[in-house]
């Protein structure tokens with residue numbers, strides 16, 4: 551792996567440099583590129599990357615760029631990086647590249663390697679069980695982890711050059727000024743030129759507006775999320791399982807995180823109307839108990855122990871046909887916001903980051919535009935399918951007891967084998983684009 555270098559790129563110059571006139575001569579003089587010798591790359595082959603957003607996707611990209619010696623700057627609106635108190639499931643398709651980036655020790659120390667995923671009906675009847683653990687490592691080359699979002703964020707941050715991270719910088723517009731550059735306008739009035747911009751700015755993305763001015767679509771569902779100390783729960787809560795319970799009008803998911811210290815829960819319920827811009831708000835534990843208090847075993851135990859929770863209104867957007875231009879592209883929720891019912895949003899953001907970094911480092915592509923085109927060609931079909939699949943799952947998880955629910959349960963049982971997840975978990979990022987250096 552190439553070492554990390556920090557190069558002050560034209561992406562950090564004042565407005566006007568976006569036209570790149572001052573670097574044109576340098577570009578002409580650049581000698582031809584060989585993979586593994588990035589120092590010889592010219593500005594055209596190796597533009598400075600301006601990443602907007604320091605969420606899971608933006609940081610994963612920054613980490614991958616660091617490992618390849620590609621210069622970058624990350625602009626993040628928050629003055630202080632903080633993540634919500636909730637867990638995230640990391641499947642092998644994302645864990646494998648994260649291990650390659652060196653996050654193995656952090657994940658082993660702070661995440662929980664999950665042994666199996668169990669699905670039950672609200673009254674406790676078993677529906678399906680998918681083995682993970684050793685079988686997952688054997689079949690897909692990596693564990694299935696459950697991790698506290700803040701711990702994943704910290705681990706990714708450790709890969710990022712602190713000098714390349716600009717906090718408190720809220721982008722208000724990204725506009726391509728011609729073949730050579732992009733003009734970035736920030737809320738405080740600052741304008742910067744950039745050579746290549748990646749919008750990793752989440753579901754409310756500003757960069758996305760360069761491709762389509764659509765609005766997030768409300769799914770008619772809300773989700774309560776939070777953490778409960780396992781000490782407040784029966785011993786069974788310590789088992790390294792992802793558990794789902796499906797019932798009429800709602801479903802409940804929980805798994806241990808933070809080296810097993812906490813149980814992360816997510817409880818989905820119908821929500822009559824979108825609360826508008828305020829999509830995340832403190833939730834009422836009593837309301838949570840009102841819906842799930844009568845459910846079986848651990849569900850009732852968890853909701854009884856909840857002291858505080860947050861509630862989100864769930865939104866996604868339809869897939870984009872195009873998300874790259876000559877100098878602009880998208881990644882993660884900015885590109886393909888999805889409902890959380892395949893637990894793939896963060897995993898797909900990591901995949902995007904790895905594929906984008908690999909495309910940018912691909913010596914076979916003649917221009918940045920060609921690299922971005924290759925990236926969207928790799929990513930759009932896959933992420934669109936997962937967006938649609940996640941929407942489809944929203945319709946089947948909350949069936950009332952009856953024939954349709956029984957057919958769903960039978961189908962879930964038939965498709966519980968781990969090999970049935972190959973479409974998600976076997977996907978290999980990066981390698982299809984760039985061969986490993988000799």
Ligand SMILES: Cc1cc2nc3c(=O)[nH]c(=O)nc-3n(C[C@H](O)[C@H](O)[C@H](O)COP(=O)(O)OP(=O)(O)OC[C@H]3O[C@@H](n4cnc5c(N)ncnc54)[C@H](O)[C@@H]3O)c2cc1C
Pocket residue numbers: 602603604605606607608625626627628637638639640719720721722750751752753754755756773775816862881882883884890893894895896897898899
């Ligand atoms: C209830 C729930 C459960 C989930 N569970 C899972 C799971 O188990 N597994 C999974 O893979 N996924 C899961 N997801 C999805 C996952 O959380 C998201 O897909 C993922 O966090 C997206 O990462 P991102 O980096 O693209 O965006 P974000 O995490 O939203 O990060 C965007 C960043 O950009 C910054 N930003 C925004 N606008 C600007 C601006 N104008 N200027 C500068 N900075 C800006 C933001 O402050 C933020 O830091 C879940 C989602 C929900 C709602």
